[in-house]
Amino acid sequence: MRISELSKLTGASVRSLRYYEQKGLIATERGENGYRNFNRMTVDRVKTIQFYLSLGFTTEQIEGFLNCVMKHPEAMCDDLLPIYEERLQQINKQMEMLELIQANLKDRIIYIQQDRNGGEQQAPAAAAPRMDDNPAIH
Numbered sequence: 001m002r003i004s005e006l007s008k009l010t011g012a013s014v015r016s017l018r019y020y021e022q023k024g025l026i027a028t029e030r031g032e033n034g035y036r037n038f039n040r041m042t043v044d045r046v047k048t049i050q051f052y053l054s055l056g057f058t059t060e061q062i063e064g065f066l067n068c069v070m071k072h073p074e075a076m077c078d079d080l081l082p083i084y085e086e087r088l089q090q091i092n093k094q095m096e097m098l099e100l101i102q103a104n105l106k107d108r109i110i111y112i113q114q115d116r117n118g119g120e121q122q123a124p125a126a127a128a129p130r131m132d133d134n135p136a137i138h
Contacts, residue, residue: 006038010046017046023059025049025066056087 007014020026021036026045028036045066052062061083068077 001038003036006042006046009043012046012050020049023063025059025063
C-alpha cells in the first residue's frame with residue numbers, strides 16, 4: 001500500500017509516517033517507480049507507535065519497545081519496566097498538579113458567581129499554583 005493509504009488507515013499524517021520511517025520505526029520497500037510500499041502489518045505498527053506517543057513516550061523509547069517486542073514477542077520485556085514506572089510517576093505528578101489547578105479554578109468560579117449575584121464575597125482560597133513552588137511536579 002502507498003503512504004497515502006497508510007495515512008488514511010491509521011490517521012497518521014504522511015509527514016509523521018515519513019518521520020517514523022526515517023527513525024526506523026516502520027519499514028518500507030520502494031517500488032520501481034520510487035513510491036513507498038507498506039504492508040498490512042505496518043498499520044498495526046503505526047497504531048502501536050501512536051499509542052505509545054499518546055502516553056508521552058519519545059520515539060527513541062518507542063524504538064526500544066518495538067525492538068524488545070520483536071525479540072521477545074511472547075512476553076513483556078523486563079527492560080520496559082523502569083521506563084513504564086518512570087512514566088507512571090510523571091503522570092501521577094501531572095495529575096496532582098491538575099487537581100490543584102482544578103480546585104483553584106472551582107474557587108475562582110464560585111468567587112466570580114457570588115460577585116455577579118451580589119452575594120457575600122470571600123476571596124478565592126488560594127492563588128493559582130505556581131509550577132516552580134509545587135512539589136507535585138518536582
